Amino acid sequence: MTTHIRELSNHLAAIMPEIGSERLPSLLVQMLNTLVPFDNAVILHYRHDEQPLLIYNDTPPLEIKRQIDTFVSGAFLIDPFYRAAVDYRASGLHRLSDLAPRGFEDTEYYRSYFRYTLIKDEVGFIVHLSADQFINISLGRMTFSQTFIRAQLSLLEDITEVIEAVCKQQWAGENGVQQVPENRLPSQLDSALKDFGTAYLTDRETQVVQLFLHGHSTKSIAERLGISPETVKLHRKNSYAKLDVSSQAELFHLFIDSLASLSNYSGGDPLVGYL
Numbered sequence: 001m002t003t004h005i006r007e008l009s010n011h012l013a014a015i016m017p018e019i020g021s022e023r024l025p026s027l028l029v030q031m032l033n034t035l036v037p038f039d040n041a042v043i044l045h046y047r048h049d050e051q052p053l054l055i056y057n058d059t060p061p062l063e064i065k066r067q068i069d070t071f072v073s074g075a076f077l078i079d080p081f082y083r084a085a086v087d088y089r090a091s092g093l094h095r096l097s098d099l100a101p102r103g104f105e106d107t108e109y110y111r112s113y114f115r116y117t118l119i120k121d122e123v124g125f126i127v128h129l130s131a132d133q134f135i136n137i138s139l140g141r142m143t144f145s146q147t148f149i150r151a152q153l154s155l156l157e158d159i160t161e162v163i164e165a166v167c168k169q170q171w172a173g174e175n176g177v178q179q180v181p182e183n184r185l186p187s188q189l190d191s192a193l194k195d196f197g198t199a200y201l202t203d204r205e206t207q208v209v210q211l212f213l214h215g216h217s218t219k220s221i222a223e224r225l226g227i228s229p230e231t232v233k234l235h236r237k238n239s240y241a242k243l244d245v246s247s248q249a250e251l252f253h254l255f256i257d258s259l260a261s262l263s264n265y266s267g268g269d270p271l272v273g274y275l
Contacts, residue, residue, distance in 0.1 A: 007034055008159065019169045025056040028137075028166060035159070036152045038139040040119070044076075045171055046085070048132030052076050055135075055171075059117070067116055074259040075113050077193050078214050080104075085126045085134050086190065092160050095153070096122040103217030108252035110215070121147040123156065127164045129172040137163065192259055192270045199269035200242050208235040212248060213255055243271070 011031035018024045029041045043056035051072050059067060076082050080099035084090035090099075096119075104110055119140035127135040141147060197209050204225075211221045218236075222229045245251045258274040 007031075008162070012162070015166065019166070024166075024170050028163075029056060029058070032137075032139060032156075032163075036139070036148070036156055039142045039146075040117075040140045042136075042138045042140075044136045044138075046076075046082065046134050046136065067113070070113050070256070074256040075109065077190070077259075078109050080215070081124050081126060081136050081138065083214065085128070085136070089128065091126050091128055091134075091164075093123060093125055093153070093157050095148070096124070101214065101216045102220050104215055106217055107215040108212075108248040112249060112252050118142045123148055123153065125156075125160065125163050125167075127167040129168060133172070135167045135171055137167075191267055192262065193255075195267070195269045196255055196258070197239070197243065197269060197271060199272050200275075201239050205235045205239045205242070208232055209239050209243075209251065212236070212251065244275075 008031070011027070011034065015024065015027050015031065018027055025043050029043070032038070032041070040058050041056065042054070042059070045053040045055050047053070054068060054072070057068065071079070080096060080101075081094065084094060084099050101107075105115075117140065120143055121141045122138055124136055124138040127137075129135060193213075194210070196213070197206050201209060207225060208221055211224065216224065218229050218232050221232045225232070240246060240251065243251065243254060245254055254271075258270040261274050262270050
């Protein structure tokens with residue numbers, strides 16, 4: 001513990017003069033990696049109704065474009081960390097396995113996006129800067145043999161207040177990130193997600209589609225809605241027919257494409273202007 005305190009103190013001494021500079025994110029990641037080793041890190045700045053701003057990413061260059069394009073084009077709306085921050089105003093340190101719905105690896109979000117990250121275990125800090133802004137710092141490990149152990153998670157939990165203080169100094173107020181992403185998604189993105197399919201589907205079919213998009217399995221949806229798995233499958237079949245898709249993969253991509261194609265969105269089902 002004494003060694004960790006000394007390392008933390010040394011890193012903070014280097015970080016504090018850099019608050020407000022472009023070097024701060026990489027120094028912050030270096031500090032975290034010294035305390036608890038990991039394979040990759042991503043820092044995202046979420047602002048109300050805007051495409052997330054990628055602040056830091058050390059993913060190998062060949063993988064960045066496919067992963068990030070898919071994520072910021074709309075997949076982030078069903079990311080477990082994002083949903084925890086927006087739906088429950090979660091803050092502090094969280095593990096992906098604690099936030100993700102049961103059957104996460106069977107979802108189209110996992111198959112179309114997350115598996116390409118090669119991450120086997122992930123933890124993340126959620127830091128709220130204001131009522132409609134937050135920072136997500138995600139730390140990933142890429143091998144099952146090197147998942148985060150309890151002692152490492154405890155260490156990260158112990159420095160949560162330090163991370164929050166640094167993030168608020170860097171990204172809130174005068175020293176915050178001021179640039180606007182070039183490809184802004186339309187306003188009211190969460191409304192677009194909630195209204196997805198409502199113009200074409202029944203209320204129950206919409207609920208089922210929404211839960212599939214949020215990463216729930218057939219069994220999980222059945223339990224949440226109080227219906228049988230067979231009924232869930234029937235609603236899914238009817239929904240696919242009405243939306244002219246034949247798989248969860250096509251449903252996921254229809255969702256992403258409909259959001260990305262919108263302009264001047266003012267509410268309602270995003271499919272109306274897309275189909």
